[in-house]
Amino acid sequence: MDIFRWDVFLTVLGLVVPIIAALYEFVFVGRKRLGYRVQLDTIASDEVHSAYGGALQRLQRAPDTPLTDPSFVLLRFENNGATHIDESDYAVLDDDRVGIRVSFPGRRVAGLVVTELSHDYLRPSFEGPSGLHVRDGVIQLPKVPMNRGAHYKVLAALERAEGETRAPGTEFAPPRVIGGIKGGVGSGDIPLTRSRTGVAAPVIALVCFLVAIIVTQLGLSLAAEDQSAPLDCASGELTLTGSTAFDPVLRAAADSYRDTCPGAAIEVRTDGSAQGLAALNRAGREHPDGVPSMLAFSDGPKDDGLPQLLPRPVALSLFTLVVNEEAGVADLTPEQIRAVFDGRHTDWSELGGAPTPIRLVGRHDDSGTRRVFQRQVLAGDREPASTSDNCRDRDPGAADPVTRCERGSTGDLLDAVAATPGAIGYAELGAALGHDDLPRLRIAGHEAGVEAADHGAYPFWETEYAYSYGELPADSLAASFLRYLTNEVGRDLIRAEGHRPCAELQNPVRCRPPNPQPTG
Secondary structure: OOOOOHHHHHHHHHHHHHHHHHHHHHHHHHHOOEEEEEEEEEEOOOOOOOOOOHHHHHOEEEOOEEOOOOEEEEEEEEEOOOOOEOHHHEOOOOOOOEEEEEEOOOEEEEEEEEEEEOOHHHHHHHOOOOOOEEEOOEEEEEOOOEOOOOEEEEEEEEEEOOOOOOOOOOOOOOOEEEOEEOOOOOOOEOOEOOOOOOOOHHHHHHHHHHHHHHHHHHHHHHHHHHHOOOOOOOOEEEEEEEOOOOHHHHHHHHHHHHHHOOOEEEEEEOOOHHHHHHHHHHHHHHOOOOOOOEEEEEEOOOOOOOOOEEEEEEEEEEEEEEEOHHHOOOEEOHHHHHHHHOOOOOEHHHHOOOOOEOEEEEEOOOOHHHHHHHHHHOOOOOOOOOOOOOOOOOOOOOOOOOEEEEEOOHHHHHHHHHHOOOEEEEEEHHHHHOOOOOOEEEEOOEOOOHHHHHOOOOOOEEEEEEEEEOOOOOOOHHHHHHHHHOOHHHHHHHHHOOOEEHHHOOEOOOOEOOOOOOOO
């Protein structure tokens, strides 16, 4: 197996090269470095006569003896290494006071001054018998101890040497600096340096190298994304059916999975928990291998008679009761809610609300939400049959004193409650939160919430199960989607719709609050 990875190699290379460059610059090469710059080298005679030449026209070697073809040179000597330089670092004999000698081919030095000291501690190095001298037209500079970054400047007046000629307009030959530093750059010579007015070529080369590394890595990453899908991606077709309460989560998860794994085609077809379970059971019996590419989601456990359907807890789903604004109620006890739904109360004024008839909006008998409501809030009692189609007027001859209607989906129920004066219904919490015009009813003073359910104070919740027909092949799209739904991305989607992922509960296997209490 080829274990060489270009992305890892480039990453290591991008780290190693700058480290080596830094070590080379500051540890090896730059450990001790003394350099010089020629900041000025120009003639002192005028090319065009000026009335203001003054002293510049009177440069003299002796009275009435002017300098021959005079010129000025300004030299800067600097410690541009990483450590300080001591007197003993100069590559001369110990008893030699001179550390550096500077000559000028074709010219001789007529005089000099030290014009600038970066630090006052440099001054004693040039005073007294320090070694600062001009001998035979050559500048002699003392062995100056210099800390890192220290510098001094020397201004010299020169004239053309005897027997030398220079054509007008020609440049002078550069100065020759003779000296060395023990353990310095290369052979220890004192190199010519340049003012740092721009970016150094090695720096530009290093930046270009790093940019090339980054661009190459980006290209490899994009190529890898184009050539291969993420590790847990699966292709094929998958149908998601069942709970309408869980429909928003399923649609968001399906869209996200398709974006991550383009080879997957996922259809969401939610018609209710009971219908979804029945469709899955039927598809499993009809499939030639008994492994249909289908998952059914149910609010609560399956009914008896479906032995081939295997459950997997996915989320704790919260539900809530919603009322029309004209009802004038905000909080009911479980006993009052049961009295409303079994027909013992017909007007909200009987419960301290507005004088408005009570109208009940429920779900069809195959709805998982309805079954949760009956089991958790009505203490197992069934809702009576519908007495109305429009939720406002009872059917003629109906014996039930309360107007009851049913709707096939969560959205239709919420719309019906919002449009019907005095109506009350129930829905999944995330969907109810999307209807700002519908007050959510508290149960015994508690709003729908995981914390209240955890402490047994809020009864209207249920486990959301994902059902498969038998065991799923590990490499199937259905198994991959279930793993996706329960990982970090899927958990975020579940939370966004008002549910709580089972993995975040104290007992994720049962997907129950830690201390559930029986509802009374």
